[in-house]
Amino acid sequence: MQDKTAVEVGADGVAIVTINNPPLNLLSIDVMLSLKENIEGALSRDDVKAIVITGTKGKFSAGFDVTAFGGRQGKKTKRELGFMSIQFVTDTLEAARKPLVAAVEGPAFGGGLEIALACHARISTSSAQLGLTELQYGILPGLGGTQRLPRLVGLPKALEMILMSKRVDGREAQIISLVDAIAPADKLLGVAHHWALDIFERRIPWVISLYKTDKLESLEEARAILKSARREVQRQNPNVVHPLVCIDVIEKGIVSGPRNALWREAEALEELRQSSTCRSLVHIFFAQRQIFKIPGISKVKLMPRKISKVAVIGGGLMSSEIATMLVLRNYQVVLKHKNKTHLLDEISRIKGNLQNNVKNGKADQLCLEKSVSLLKGVVDYDNFNDVDLVIEAESEDLSLKQEIFANLEKFCPQHCIFSSNSSKFSLKLIGERTKCPNRIARIHFFCLSHVIPLMEIVRTENTLPQVVVDLIDLGRKMRKTPIVVIDRQGYTVNSMFVAYLHAAILLTEGGVDVYQIDQALKSFGMQLGPFRIIDIVGFQAFAENSKILVESLPDRSYKPKLISILQQEGHEGECNGKGFYKYDHCSKASQDPELRKYIEKARNISIATIASKLIKLSDAEIVEMILFPALNEACRIISEGIVIRSSDLDVASVFGMGFPSYRGGIVYWSNSFGSDYVYSKLERWAKEYGDFFTPCDYIVERSTKRISLANEIKRAKSQL
Numbered sequence: 001m002q003d004k005t006a007v008e009v010g011a012d013g014v015a016i017v018t019i020n021n022p023p024l025n026l027l028s029i030d031v032m033l034s035l036k037e038n039i040e041g042a043l044s045r046d047d048v049k050a051i052v053i054t055g056t057k058g059k060f061s062a063g064f065d066v067t068a069f070g071g072r073q074g075k076k077t078k079r080e081l082g083f084m085s086i087q088f089v090t091d092t093l094e095a096a097r098k099p100l101v102a103a104v105e106g107p108a109f110g111g112g113l114e115i116a117l118a119c120h121a122r123i124s125t126s127s128a129q130l131g132l133t134e135l136q137y138g139i140l141p142g143l144g145g146t147q148r149l150p151r152l153v154g155l156p157k158a159l160e161m162i163l164m165s166k167r168v169d170g171r172e173a174q175i176i177s178l179v180d181a182i183a184p185a186d187k188l189l190g191v192a193h194h195w196a197l198d199i200f201e202r203r204i205p206w207v208i209s210l211y212k213t214d215k216l217e218s219l220e221e222a223r224a225i226l227k228s229a230r231r232e233v234q235r236q237n238p239n240v241v242h243p244l245v246c247i248d249v250i251e252k253g254i255v256s257g258p259r260n261a262l263w264r265e266a267e268a269l270e271e272l273r274q275s276s277t278c279r280s281l282v283h284i285f286f287a288q289r290q291i292f293k294i295p296g297i298s299k300v301k302l303m304p305r306k307i308s309k310v311a312v313i314g315g316g317l318m319s320s321e322i323a324t325m326l327v328l329r330n331y332q333v334v335l336k337h338k339n340k341t342h343l344l345d346e347i348s349r350i351k352g353n354l355q356n357n358v359k360n361g362k363a364d365q366l367c368l369e370k371s372v373s374l375l376k377g378v379v380d381y382d383n384f385n386d387v388d389l390v391i392e393a394e395s396e397d398l399s400l401k402q403e404i405f406a407n408l409e410k411f412c413p414q415h416c417i418f419s420s421n422s423s424k425f426s427l428k429l430i431g432e433r434t435k436c437p438n439r440i441a442r443i444h445f446f447c448l449s450h451v452i453p454l455m456e457i458v459r460t461e462n463t464l465p466q467v468v469v470d471l472i473d474l475g476r477k478m479r480k481t482p483i484v485v486i487d488r489q490g491y492t493v494n495s496m497f498v499a500y501l502h503a504a505i506l507l508t509e510g511g512v513d514v515y516q517i518d519q520a521l522k523s524f525g526m527q528l529g530p531f532r533i534i535d536i537v538g539f540q541a542f543a544e545n546s547k548i549l550v551e552s553l554p555d556r557s558y559k560p561k562l563i564s565i566l567q568q569e570g571h572e573g574e575c576n577g578k579g580f581y582k583y584d585h586c587s588k589a590s591q592d593p594e595l596r597k598y599i600e601k602a603r604n605i606s607i608a609t610i611a612s613k614l615i616k617l618s619d620a621e622i623v624e625m626i627l628f629p630a631l632n633e634a635c636r637i638i639s640e641g642i643v644i645r646s647s648d649l650d651v652a653s654v655f656g657m658g659f660p661s662y663r664g665g666i667v668y669w670s671n672s673f674g675s676d677y678v679y680s681k682l683e684r685w686a687k688e689y690g691d692f693f694t695p696c697d698y699i700v701e702r703s704t705k706r707i708s709l710a711n712e713i714k715r716a717k718s719q720l
């Protein structure tokens with residue numbers, strides 16, 4: 001136990017206690033006991049005047065090991081509950097008779113930062129990262145953070161950091177008084193020593209964070225701030241309780257004193273860490289890290305090659321969106337279009353996108369000018385001799401794509417990666433006229449790529465591991481969540497999203513109100529209802545995507561009628577102010593009473609016979625009828641080995657579909673009702689409403705064996 005922390009006493013009387021649990025110096029009960037033992041030991045020594053706490057290998061502590069959260073059962077006694085936060089952090093560290101100073105480098109998150117908050121001063125490097133990130137796991141800061149942070153930085157800033165799990169660097173931490181001084185990494189311990197001795201000699205005030213009051217607002221002001229914070233968290237996430245519990249605990253400290261509130265904080269931590277919300281959020285945390293573990297690739301530890309110059313070939317919305325994202329991330333972009341007039345149109349569209357960023361405050365004029373200077377428009381391949389990557393985003397015409405790829409082989413350097421954004425054709429077909437299948441991959445950005453953080457990297461059995469590593473690195477640099485999948489004809493992960501949207505249209509054509517559907521899905525926790533999504537994507541792009549799915553999976557896709565009827569009536573989505581909703585000049589959506597008559601028309605030519613049954617659906621049934629078809633598709637993707645593991649689809653559903661992360665992602669969510677429930681529902685709907693709902697073999701098999709849809713790791717034959 002002793003080696004989880006180490007102590008060294010210097011000739012100047014300062015003991016350095018080092019948290020030693022590499023690589024991130026995560027905390028656990030063992031680490032805390034070891035820390036307590038070493039701190040108590042140092043406090044009892046006559047030759048020790050002060051203590052500096054730090055972490056090994058340039059990392060203070062990334063907080064508690066969250067594998068300990070999410071469902072360990074059993075009631076703790078009050079004494080055990082208060083051990084870490086009250087007996088140790090408050091009564092041993094903060095109440096020590098000798099000053100303690102935290103020397104913070106690298107991460108200081110969650111419990112790590114809370115230990116630093118209980119010290120009498122904090123010195124950090126400018127690049128250190130500090131934050132109370134507990135709410136992202138469905139818990140609350142449990143080592144006194146709810147009480148000490150507001151007292152150090154004021155209530156509004158503390159709420160912003162805690163409720164949004166916001167991380168700040170050392171420089172910002174100093175500005176908000178979270179740290180007392182900044183020092184370069186090589187001088188950090190020296191500066192911390194000086195501070196510790198200065199406090200000991202009373203040259204610097206000895207500050208107990210828990211009892212600081214100068215930064216706290218008056219009771220009345222504090223109540224008003226907390227009231228508005230409660231309103232905001234309820235508006236954003238009405239289905240989870242932990243942000244409200246956290247605000248209550250902060251308020252208790254202001255009203256009844258911080259020590260009382262520490263007990264409530266400890267109890268709340270114990271309750272929340274056993275909740276299903278915590279389990280789901282911890283699952284998503286690890287699932288996000290799993291996506292980078294690719295069998296046959298990760299272990300080889302290839303270093304990504306530098307991609308500086310990217311060619312984008314296309315002539316539509318997608319290519320301009322991709323080019324915009326690239327220049328914004330400082331990539332040089334060669335934009336190729338076969339037609340000069342269209343090229344100029346596209347360049348103006350990109351400039352328009354960049355201008356919008358300036359208008360929305362996401363970038364400044366300087367950034368705009370720099371981004372524009374990185375863009376070069378061309379109509380031939382002359383500038384392709386030094387590009388590192390090509391992203392082809394042409395229209396879905398196979399022979400055109402094949403010709404482009406054959407030309408790329410002629411004009412691009414040997415190391416260049418050739419990728420396509422196509423959803424329709426397999427990579428083998430697209431690259432058929434080249435001799436370099438090993439550097440061909442697909443980078444699939446989704447519609448609304450500038451807002452959807454998901455990026456699919458599609459590979460074949462020929463794609464080189466180095467190419468995959470390079471593209472993952474590109475994705476991370478573009479601030480996307482990259483999921484690596486295996487190529488197949490038509491959609492991969494997108495088939496799950498399209499099934500979701502098609503199910504919503506099926507229900508509407510069968511009699512369910514559009515706005516009831518959107519509201520039901522929003523209440524469930526989806527970021528947007530399916531019809532709002534179709535409006536934002538635009539009817540034309542949606543119709544093209546639907547066509548691809550219907551063509552590639554004719555036996556099991558729904559063929560919506562409503563979209564073409566609406567298009568005939570001049571509805572194009574949010575872009576022309578007329579979609580399923582009406583939009584004003586500020587893009588504010590309102591219900592459209594006219595919609596009813598077009599829906600009637602679609603019903604008459606589709607499934608009017610089933611309308612009477614569907615009309616009576618409850619919101620809960622609507623949610624299932626729309627999400628189970630997407631889950632059915634997810635199960636097909638898993639059983640075909642398209643993804644490495646089911647949790648990749650959980651990540652994809654959260655980042656691509658807006659599925660609520662506190663439900664753990666679409667496949668994980670199914671654990672809450674079981675595979676036999678999903679099977680029986682789909683089977684019944686298939687009989688009543690058609691093959692669109694027919695459960696796939698994977699669900700049939702899993703339900704017969706009564707095993708989870710998520711637990712596919714041993715079974716699924718991942719092709720990767």
Ligand SMILES: C[C@H](O)CC(=O)SCCNC(=O)CCNC(=O)[C@H](O)C(C)(C)COP(=O)(O)OP(=O)(O)OC[C@H]1O[C@@H](n2cnc3c(N)ncnc32)[C@H](O)[C@@H]1OP(=O)(O)O
Binds near residue numbers: 024062142
């Ligand atoms: C009682 C208290 O109030 C409660 C708490 O303290 S809650 C915990 C608060 N801590 C956090 O939120 C930190 C979360 N971690 C991170 O943000 C990032 O890991 C980091 C910025 C520290 C480092 O990032 P990076 O260098 O990219 O490494 P990353 O791949 O994320 O993590 C390395 C490994 O540590 C694991 N890990 C990181 N933080 C962890 C944590 N808090 N618990 C358990 N495992 C953790 C990762 O899963 C990964 O494991 P693997 O190698 O088996 O895949």
